Amino acid sequence: MAINELRSITTFIKAAELGSLRKAAQDLGISPQAASKALAQLESHLDARLFHRTTRVMSLTDAGQRLLEDVQPAVLGMQRALLNARAAKDEFAGPLRIAGPRTTFQPILWRLVEEFCEIHPGIQPDVLLEDRVGNWVEDRVDVGFRLGASPHEGVIARRLFPLQMVICGSPAYFEQHGVPETLGALATHRCSAFRHPATGKVVPWHIKLGDQTVDQPVVPAICSNDELFELHAVLAGKALGQLAGVTAAPFIRAGQLVPILVDHMPDIASYFVYFGSKTSQPARARAFIDLAVQRLVNNPDYVLSLEELLPMSSPGKRNAKD
Structure with missing residues (x-):
């Protein structure tokens, strides 16, 4: 029985x-x-x-x-x-598994984890950084960050900030090679490209044409599967690059990089934080999600304003003003 x-x-x-x-x-x-x-x-x-x-x-x-x-x-x-x-479940100590992309987002995530651990010293962060789309359920991820839509059903998403893709170069590059004033002129310039670590394919540049965003393949003078390497190449004046706004922003604000062709800068995606049902989340995960939302939603440190882009959108114009 x-x-x-x-x-x-x-x-x-x-x-x-x-x-x-x-x-x-x-x-x-x-x-x-x-x-x-x-x-x-x-x-x-x-x-x-x-x-x-x-x-x-x-x-x-x-x-x-x-x-x-x-x-x-x-x-x-x-x-x-x-x-x-x-x-x-209710304590602010113990392991916290966080997943995010290796490129672009890594320095942002580090600052977030560092602050959270200062607030809650008992937290043991376990951070998985990879550009491929992993299985968050099998990997036992508490909180995930991702560019664009979630690959998994049953998760909750909160938008953080948009990803800007900025075509830019160093003042030294423009002094030596001139400034491309049109998209067609890019064909005569040295361009860098990013090779996606997960697929091995060269990622085309994303270009805004009217109301549409199109992929524009480039013949790379320099190609790398590491975004920081590409950034250093552009900073050194070896090529133009289309860099993520979160990566390029501090160098644009410091005058080390100059954006061009801003009218063709696309809005392709946004960063999101993903998590399961809050009722099933441990308190430490809920607190980390709250901190991420508080620190990252439309944070101007990671999004270049139109005022920051346009006055510097043409090196020739900027030099004329000087």
């Missing part, structure tokens, strides 16, 4: 502790009838009488005493484990 063994055993232990089935039912929050049924099912399942019963007294039989000695430590251990699991 199939029975709810856990409920029956819990009822049995509580009745043995309190010496009363009625008190056991009250303590467990069930009806006396349900408690009596659970105990009767257990006795029938074991084919053994567990209690001597009178109208006033309830005492264990020999079989009941042996069963109590065998099952009580295990049930108490299980209850402690459940309490520990609930406590772990």
Whole structure:
């Protein structure tokens, strides 16, 4: 006969502790009838009488005493484990697994993790950085960051900020090679390109034409699967590059890079933070998500304003003003 063994055993232990089935039912929050049924099912399942019963007294039989000695430590251990699991869910300590892209987002994520660990020193961050789309369920990811739509169903997304793709070069490059004033003129210039680590393919430049964004392949003078290497090549004046705004922004603001062809800068995607249901998230994950939203949503440090782009969009114009 199939029975709810856990409920029956819990009822049995509580009745043995309190010496009363009625008190056991009250303590467990069930009806006396349900408690009596659970105990009767257990006795029938074991084919053994567990209690001597009178109208006033309830005492264990020999079989009941042996069963109590065998099952009580295990049930108490299980209850402690459940309490520990609930406590772990609500504490701001322990492991926190975070996934994000290796390129572009790495310095942003590091600053976020660093601040969170200063607030909660007991956190043990476990950060997975990769440009391929991993399986967040199999990888046991608590919080994930990604450019564009989530590859997984059943996750919650919160938009952080848009990704700008800025065509830019160094003042030294423009002094030596001149400034391309049109998209067609790019064909006569040295251009850098990014080779996607996951696919091995050269990523085309993304160009805005009217209301559409098109892919424009480039013949790379310099190509790398590392965005920082490409950044250094552009900073050194070896080529023009189309760089992520979050990467190029500090160098544009410092005058080390100059954006061009800003009218063709596309809005291709945004960064998102992804997570499961907040009710199932540990407190440390919820707190990290809240910090990410607070620090990153439309953060001007990572998004160049039109005012920052346009006055510098033509090196020739800027030099004329100077």
